[in-house]
Amino acid sequence: MSTVIELAPGVRAGFTGRDGGVSREPYATLNLGGHVGDDPEAVAENRRRAARGFGLDPRDVVWMNQVHGADAVTVTGSGPAGDVDAVVTTVPGLALAVLVADCLPVLVADAEAGVVGAAHSGRPGMAAGVVASLVAEMERHGARPERCAALLGPVVCGRCYEVPEELQEEVARSVPEARCTTDAGTPGVDIRAGVTAQLKRLGVTNVTHDARCTRESTDLFSYRRDATTGRFAGYIWKA
Template identity: 60%
Template sequence: MTTITIGRVGMAFTDRHGGVSAGPYGSRNLGGAVGDDPAAVAENRAKTAAELGLDRVVFMRQVHGADVAYVTEPFGAEPPALDGVFTDRPGLALAVLVADCAPVLLADPVAGLVGGAHSGRPGTEAGVVPALVAAMTAGGAEPARMVAAIGPAACGRCYEVPAELRERVAARVPETWSDTRWGTPALDLRAGIAAQLRRAGVADVRHDDRCTIETPDLYSYRRERDTGRFAGYVWTRT
C-alpha cells in the first residue's frame, strides 16, 4: 500500500496483497461486484480501513460516467450510480475502485474538502475529473490550492484501442493520443487527466505512475479479465 500525507489529508493506493480473497481475486480485493465472496470483500474492506485508521468509507456504484455528488456518510446497500464524490466531513474516507482505470484523488487542505473520481476511458472522455473539480470549487475549494494524486492505471504504452476510438477520445482530450510499444493505437489516460487538471487550475498533480497491466502487484482487468479491484482512498483526519 502506498500512502501520501498532506497536512491533515491522507491519501492511499492499495495493492492486491494482504487480504483474504481466494482464486483470481487474491487477496485484497475491495470490489464488491466482480464475483468474489461478499464476506471476503467485507473483511478486506474492514481490514484496509483499520490499517488506515478509518471508521467510515464511502464506496460508489461506478458506471463510467461523469456524475459527482457531495456526501456526508457512507451509502447503504445500494449506492447511487456515481463516478465522483467529495466531502468536507473529517474522518469520512472516499474510495475509488479500479483495475486499469485511473483513481484520481483531490484535496484542498485549507477548505477541508477532499474528493475522489473514477476516471477510465469513458469517464476521462466525459470529463469526470473536471466535473469533480468544479463541484468542489462550488463547495468552497480553490483549484489553485488543490493537490491531486493520479494513482496506478493502464499506461499509454500498453492501453491498446481501435484507431477510431483513439481519434474520438483525443478529439475531446488531445493529450490522450498515444501509441503502444508495438506501434498500434493507444490511449494515455494519465496524460489526459493531468491535462484536464491543469486546465481546471490544479497545478499540484502527483503521480503513482505504475502501469496496472505491467505490475503483477496490482489488479488489471486487461491482463487477467477475472480479477479483483484495488482502491484509492482520500480523507481528512479528525
C-alpha cells in the same frame, strides 16, 4: 498496501495492493470489488482490513457504484454514494474510496477549504469530463483549483493500452493529450496524460503521480491483463 500519504496538510491518501486479504483465486487476495463475482463475505472482510490498514474505521468509508460516467455528488456520511463516478466531502474522518483495475483513481484536496474529492476516471469517464465535474463539485464548497493538490494513482499506461484507431480518434477529439502509441506501435490511449492535462486546464497545477502501470505491476489488479480479477482502491480523507 501502500503507506499513508500526506497529500496536503491534514489530508491523507493511499492505495491498496493485492496482498493481505482473504479472497481466493482469481481474486487473491485483497479484492475490494463487490461486483466481480467474488464471495461477498470475503469482500466485506477485505474492506475491513484495508480500512484498518490505513487507520480508518471501516464504517467511515464511502463507496460509489461506479458507472463510467461524469456525475459527482457530495456526501456527509458513510454508506453507498449511488451511481456516480466522483464524490466530495468536507467531513473529517470520512474516507472516499475509488475502485480500479486499470482505470485511474483521482484524489484531490483543497486543505485550506477543508474539501476532499475522489473520482474514477477510465477512458469513458475521462472523455465525458468526470474530473471537471469533481472540481466543480469541490468548488461549490469553497475549493479553489489553484490551491488544490491532486494525486493520480496507478493506471494502465499508454504503452499498454491499445485501442482501435477509431476509438483513439473519438477520445482525442475531447482529450487530445491522451493520444499515444503503444509499445507495439499501435494506437493507444494514455489516461494519465489526458487527466493531467484536464486538471491543468481547470487550474489544478499541483499534480503528482503514482507511476505504476496496472498491467505491468503484478502487485496490482489489472482487468486488461487477467480479465477475471479483483479491484484495488484509492482512499482520501481529512484527518
